[in-house]
Amino acid sequence: MAKITIDGNTREVADGTLILEAAMEQGIDIPTFCYMARLAPLASCRMCLVEIEGQGKLQPSCATTVADGMVVRTDTPLVAETRKSMLELLLANHPLDCPVCDKSGECELQDQVFEYGAGEARFQDQKRVFYSKDIDLNPVIIFNAQRCIQCQRCVRICEEVVGAVALGTVEKGMDTKVTGFENSLAGCDHCGNCIEVCPVGALMSTPYRYKARPWDLKETDTICPYCGTGCHLSISVRDGQLSRVRSKYETGVNGETLCVKGRFGIDFIDGDNRLRTPLVRKEGGLTAVSWEEAAAFIAERADGAIEKGGSGLGGLASPRLNNESLYLFQKLMRTAFRTNSIDSSSRWSAAGPGAYQSLEGLFGGLYARRSLHQVLEADCILILGATVTDETPVTEYMVRGVARSRGTKLFIASARPSRLDSEAISSLRFVPGAEAYLLSALLNGIEGAEKTFANMGALKKSLLKAAKTPPPEFGEFLEKARTAFGAAESVTLLIGADLLRSPGAAAALSMVHGLGRVLDALGKRAEVQFLFDRPNQMGAWELGVLPGLLPGWRPVGDAAVRAPFEEAWGASLPADSGADFRRMLERSEAGKMDVLYVAGSDPLLSYPDGGLVESALSKARLLIVQDAFMTGTARLADVVLPAATFAEEPGTFTNNEGKVQELRPIRRPAFESKPNAEIFALVAEALGRDLGPVSPDAVFAEIAHLVPSYRGLSRDGLGDDGSYTRPFAEENGGDLDDPPLAAPRRTKGLELVTGDSMFHSGYLSGNSPVLGNLSAKAYVEMNPDAAAGLELADGSGVVVRSSHGEMKARLKLNKRFPAGVVFVPDNFADARLNRLLKHGEYPCPVEVQRE
Amino acid sequence: MFEKVLLKNAEKPDAHGIEAYEAAGGYQALAKVLREFSPDGLIQLVKDSNLKGRGGAGFPTGLKWGFVPKDSDKPKYLCCNADESEPGTFKDRVIMEGDPHMMLEGMALASYAIGAEVAYLYIRGEFVLCIERLETALDEAYRKGYLGRDILGSGFNLDIHMHLGAGAYICGEETAMLESIEGRRGEPKLKPPFPAVAGLYECPTVINNVETLACLPHIVNRGVEWFRGIGPEQSPGPKLYCLSGHVQKPGVYELPMGISLRELVDDHAGGARPGRKIKAVIPGGVSAPMIPESGLDVTMDFESLTAIDTMLGSAGVIVLDDGDCIVRAAKNINEFFHEESCGKCTPCREGLDWTGKILHRMEAGEGRQGDLEQLDFLCGSIFGNSFCALGDGAAWALKAAITQFRDEFVQHVEEGRCPFH
Amino acid sequence: MALKNSIEEAAKRYPNPRSAIMPALFLAQKEHGFLSGDLLKEVAGILDVPEIWVYEVSTFYGMFHTEPVGKFHIKICTNLSCQLLEAESMLAHLEKKLAIETGGTTPDGMFTLSSVECLGACEGAPMMQVNDGYYHMNLTTARIDEILDGLRKEAAE
């Protein structure tokens, strides 16, 4: 601690605190431009200069740390004079075109001149002019060099936080300007964080350009619908029209940063593919009808099926829906449709239902339901099965931050390379499926770990079975990771969506458990979080959008478990274990599916065996699709119910941290669409059931009452930053089973993996005009040497063929890509990637040939 | 009579080869140090000699070396500052062209003292002849075992790599130089941490000027007493002075520290051109405030010049006579700094642009009422507030010109023309 | 390939590839005359560093040219010591002789004329440098004519 006196007030502050921060804590304002809390200090703008007793020169408070006994003055005439002169210097070459500047009204330069500046401008000579026109650096970022004040926040956030290193500073002295390579940012992330941090109107958002004056905007705080990071968004609307998306520094896990999807991809709410009215299939075509007609249609067609019972009915809901909707969905399916065949993700077909069983134990205890910032404070972080840069970009920024600032030892084991690799101690490329093997081999070599295996139940066997001397390609990674884990006091494991895609998922999850137990036995703190690329996967699971499990992971087969739900819902519940989506499809294909209810999901686009999906869905006697968009699945439906988007209905998401955060509507649902909850109530009513009150408060209260991890939470009490759910198991108890360890697969041929790209995840992004423009087509990514061996050139058209089907796309070479793997992003409807993929198999063996 | 040491060899024709250097006793200091001195012993010797850095700031060399942490397990680096770019300065070039081994030997000594096994020689890329001579000299030194592995059987290893500057004066500033070696734009970095603690690649680093390093073999060979016997108590030793501008015999002169400026200009450099009288002298490169003729009795050492509000700097002495226009000189100097400002900080970047525009108009006879007051304001805004010493130096030098020759500035504005041209 | 090899050789002098950007740009410029966008990309590729880093460096330092320059690049110092000794009339003489303005290149691509900051040879003011050659000091108009003639002859050979 250091005792420091600022403007006469003496306080103790922690060593290493900047004078600026110490002053802020005391409520003393010091103007700054180049300073940003999460960036390394630059001290170039010289706005924050202060007097320090005993120092001849004024010192930058943004870069000077406190020392014991330091006496600082921020209120002297000299300091005021200096601020005034720095502003006058900055204004000398500033164009002062405020009336036509997007930033006017929220410009830091304007504000500071108002607060600290001189009343008059002395500079009379010709001002600097770089360009006569603003430069389009890319489709979303436009630059006015004249207005730039050289604070370099943009360049630094691009390098230090985002890690893209796309923006730079060119030329020297007066000619200095920020720009991309050859004045283009065509290859950057397009995340727009540079725009966000620009204090003036130099870097601007093209979609927002000339759209509005800030004071005409109505801003609503909500949560991003793209990935499970759960970034805070502030969405501005003018006359009901989306104007822009930003984020606030003070709120949310993301500290003002967003990725391209969050910042520019929310325009899907106004995409031209939105459903306007309910539709019903009549004489082969989908015809617009009223809500009453649609409800009557469902009632009529479902009648009889429900009486027949369980196995002819089923439902699939998207982990993009909010908690309240998901909860009501399963309640509707169980009480009105009287089935337990409920599923929430259409992407993880290979993992199989066994994976869900392992999840229960994980979420019960080991899963860290606390802030990612805290979880990242571990000595060691292992990222397993995730391409964080593409799937959960803002989480990636945070991981980069700790790796750089705290020297956290980072390890990455994934199929695809990413730029986070450069922050890692070691990165391992491996084909999905070997996660359990990898983890057991890692545990096996940690000093002293073997002694603990005896207490690991059945898992002991597979732990001991694991290779002490693993295959050579794992060697270096394992060696470094074992050493680092051995030395660490705390370890965090971050698990990506890839792990759940392969048939080895259940085994991998058991081994994750094992890892937690072993590290615990070694006296280390072990924490686990998922890096879901969907905003509410955690909510979907915990609220019972699963075949055999009621909300709170409780087995539906147990009468004692059912009892409180039956009481609360006023209905008896089916006791069978239900079918997952795979089995629902199989039944449908066999002509045995009477009603299939799909809410917010587009399995036609994403589920393996694309051919089967199409035919199975067509064979369902009544296919109900509830969605905001006319998806491929919706086109096959008998009834289409237009639903609100995340931005048009109240509710909550539970993010990867296990934090419940409030979604606030920015407007009423577009056209005739309705909030999902209301539609479920309507359908229930048509079927003669009452879902009970469906207001968000009431539903949330019901959840908090019935679901242990939500107990004690209330919607009112969530606060700006949300509230954490809690683990519900007493300890990490339960038996550990002995999962089969698949050794790393080695084939001569190519293996196809898929996943999100930077610009797309799921069909929401596909409906965003801006994202669609930035990345319009699927591509095939592979290693240049591998491509050369097949005589394929960068950018050429190729055919990817599996035993199941084929697709065409352009080739994109990436020298960091492992030789045996090809990647095709999912989510591109035209590419129909899922026609290649086969149920139960992931990754998918393929050939790539010239088109 | 003062006996030259730094230029002794350099002034002989073709003395830059290793044979000539060895014949003149070259590399004996290195051999002696490796034989007889511990690194700390060498640091102590240099501390005792009271050698002050010749790069401009006059910081005691031994003290600087002593800041390098002993317990750090990071590699340590020595960087030789051969970026010599301050207008009026050319002494380092003369050493490197004439006697490159003397400097290399100095680098080896400094590296040994601080525990560096890699040293970078940052030399401005335009110094083509120096670079050629140094490349040859490095080859020779490696060949003879004065560099490389296990130097002279002592177990001490040292590699010296040249890194060519590419035309940016600011890279002479030590932290900007480190940025430049790291492959970045040459923008000064925040201090603290100081380079001695976290410099090149975040490792402990010492930056020394060419002439500073060139003094080292002589201190080792001849001893501290000899060194301290030359010149004034606080800043002893031989010194290279660069004379240019309107003197009869421009060139580099080796003389003791603390010689009088008048003696230097009049007796050694031949004084003003025939028929001209000296008007002002810049004592230490263009960042050093000029001294009017009346002040020429000052002695050339760090302390005396600081006492009269200027500095020894790089000892680049530029002489202006009564035919020279001060406004024009001020404008020329300002243009240099304006061109060479890295652009990082507000006062230097914007301030020098503004002063430049005013000086340009004034000199062209388009000065306006209020211009001088604006220059006063601008000098005040830049000086003390810029990030590095470039901005400070530019403002300081301009302020001195305006203060000492205000009449000339007023005359330009009032007459609407330059009275000299 | 030769460029790649020499750049990789230069990179060995440093603990990380970024440090080799400046030597790499010197090598590339020597081979190609100036640093085109494609060449900058190539350098970035060889060193495996972000392209923007190479671009930043290529524009910060005065000795790197991102535009073509003449076969002979004449750089005349105009800083104070040289200016005092008539550098400006030497510059004017050069402009007249070459019939171009400072900063320009002759239509035949033979000469580019630049005024530069102090080259560290003020004792020989006024002075200039042609390409990466030795300094020409104590210039007079006659001496300049001689140098230009010599360069023209060299080009003719």
Ligand SMILES: Cc1cc2nc3c(=O)[nH]c(=O)nc-3n(C[C@H](O)[C@H](O)[C@H](O)COP(=O)(O)O)c2cc1C
């Ligand atoms: C703008 C600027 C330019 C400088 N240029 C040089 C230079 O060209 N050569 C040099 O030795 N020192 C130069 N210096 C001083 C260096 O920063 C540093 O103090 C010096 O190299 C230290 O060496 P010394 O301790 O041996 O004097 C410059 C400083 C500044 C602020």
Ligand code: SF4
């Ligand atoms: S004073 Fe000038 S040279 Fe130094 S950091 Fe500021 S802009 Fe750059």
Ligand code: FES
């Ligand atoms: S905020 Fe401190 S110098 Fe810019």
